[in-house]
Amino acid sequence: MRSKTISWQRWAISGVILVVIFAIGFVLWSAMHPYSKVRSEAENIARTSAKTTNINGFWWDTRDKSYLTVSGERGGAPVYVVIAKKTGKVNVLHKNNGTTxxxxxxxxxxxxxxxxxxxxxxxxxxxxxxxxxxxxxxxxxxxxxxxxxxxxxxxxxxxxx
The missing domain is CATH 3.10.450.40 (Nuclear Transport Factor 2; Chain: A,)
Structure with missing residues (x-):
């Protein structure tokens, strides 16, 4: 009788631990989802509007206005694509014309x-x-x-x- 109680308690504890692990994973995924979505949208804009390839970086500046920057290449030249989040205006800056x-x-x-x-x-x-x-x-x-x-x-x- 005692071994069945211990066995049941082990299964219950294992179940609770699994639920906690999944809950933590879900919370982390939910917290990162907006960032991932914005990054994906910025990379798509850079590919389509600015013809950017070989994307290798993404940064989000939210000081006064929100700007998304994607780093990549256009026509074989390294560029930064700066996107105004609110208006969607796209600016392409050649890395060679500024400071990296x-x-x-x-x-x-x-x-x-x-x-x-x-x-x-x-x-x-x-x-x-x-x-x-x-x-x-x-x-x-x-x-x-x-x-x-x-x-x-x-x-x-x-x-x-």
Missing amino acids: RNKILRKVWADFTPKRVLNASLRKTGKDFVWDVGFMGKNGTLGYVTYDFATGQQLKVIRDL
Whole structure:
């Protein structure tokens, strides 16, 4: 009699553990679904409107307005496709005509020695495009820096938030 009770309890515990694992998986999937959907839509826009191939990156900037950036190639040349989320306006920036994301990240690491970079993405401000980089400083505070896409010049810094 005792062994049947122990066996039943093991099955019950195993069942509860499985339900918890599936619930956690569902919550994570649900949380990431909007991001995945927006990324998929941005990549489709980049492929169709900007004739982009070999897509190798996606970033989402939500500072003032929401901008989606897709990295890839057009006609064999490396490009960034910047899409205004609200209007759907598409801008194609040739990487050779500006500063790449990797160069900007190297500048951030050299100038601010952050604990971690949180995001780095393109957005349009006026007629110009800029890189926005958010980072966590070694002391745990947040920092934010903006660089001009064309020149790589640092435009604005906010530290110790």
